[in-house]
Amino acid sequence: MRTLFSLQSLAIALLLSLGVACSDQNTEQQAMVRQAAAIEQADECHLCGMIISRFPGPKGESYSKSTESVSKFCSTRDLFSYILQPENQRQVKEIYVHDMSKTPWQKPEDEYFIDAREAWYVIGSEKKGAMGKTLASFARQEDANSFMAEFGGKVYQFDEISIEML
Structure with a gap:
């Protein structure tokens, strides 16, 4: 019984780590999007000053x-x-x-x-x-x-x- 519980725990841990590894690419892109600032209606270009x-x-x-x-x-x-x-x-x-x-x-x-x-x-x-x-x-x-x-x-x-x- 104890071995069965350990195998189940191991299987769950492996599935969770696989899910985290697969989502790393999406998380990286999402982090970048959060760092990029929204362009607001009245924002001016840093170089030329145009809206x-x-x-x-x-x-x-x-x-x-x-x-x-x-x-x-x-x-x-x-x-x-x-x-x-x-x-x-x-x-x-x-x-x-x-x-x-x-x-x-x-x-x-x-x-x-x-x-x-x-x-x-x-x-x-x-x-x-x-x-x-x-x-x-x-x-x-x-x-x-x-x-x-x-x-x-x-x-x-x-x-x-x-x-x-x-």
């Missing part, structure tokens, strides 16, 4: 290491223009962009922010953002490739993007 919510296309956010403050951007182009400046590169702690495979182009939704360093970007597409041409951002390379096939451009990873490309 962010008035424009289509993916938006961006950057958190500073020193002040823990968030800077919001009306487009991924403005985000990259800011974070690629040498004086800002060392200060950036976290960066978020919209996953455009999950949210409408005309009005991206805050729950679809992803880690910008892990995202795939399409540069040179026909889709316009707040500042004209923008970098379409995606969580998966396959989604970026599909977007590129439909709207043109070229797919890049975060570390491949330079200030000259903007």
